[in-house]
Amino acid sequence: MSHKYSENQDLRIVRTRKMLRDAMIALAIQKGFANITINDIVGLAMVNRATFYRHYQDKYDLVESYLDELYTELNAAPTSPHPGEPNPGLVKLFEHIRENEAFYRAMLGPHGYSGFGERIRRLTEATLHARWQASPLAERPVQMPLPMVLSYLSHASYGALVWWLEDGMTHSPEQMARWLHQLTLAAFQAG
Secondary structure (H helix, E strand, C coil), rough: CCCCCCCCHHHHHHHHHHHHHHHHHHHHHHCCCCHCCCHHHHHHCCCHHHHHHHHHHHHEEEEEEEEEEEHHHHHHCCCCCCCCCCCCCHHHHHHHHHCHHHHHHHHHHCCCCHHHHHHHHHHHHHHHHHHHCCHHHHHHHCCCCHHHHHHHHHHHHHHHHHHHHHHHCCCCHHHHHHHHHHHHHHHHHHC
């Protein structure tokens, strides 16, 4: 997934952060996230520890920053002009997961980072909340507490992502996005 950067960002910073992120991804696939160290990351990225710590507090901050950037980019995708169609950002998320399957398997596996799934869930919840506020459904009275509905949907979305990985990603990103969109609409309409 290509990341768009503003013109005022220093390209050296962008390049360094990309090298650190790419090293972390490669090492997570190779050794499991739980087994990698900062020395492993900086060695593969060919930067020193001080450079790493100028950008991140630790390896967890690195992976969480990566997810934050990904969700920021996905949320910038325009909404679908057709109400029945899934958001293009959701399709892009599933495409990104398919393109980076080994990384997601490593991060969600037994030697991954237990906070990775929770971070995905919280970012998904924030995205759902923003999409709900921008939709016509936000104008009608809510029958259930919105935070409960958002929590339910974000957990269900995360569960669908894990199921898709475990099922061998036999369904297309477009189909997964369509199904999640249908489930989300049904939950919002019921709420």
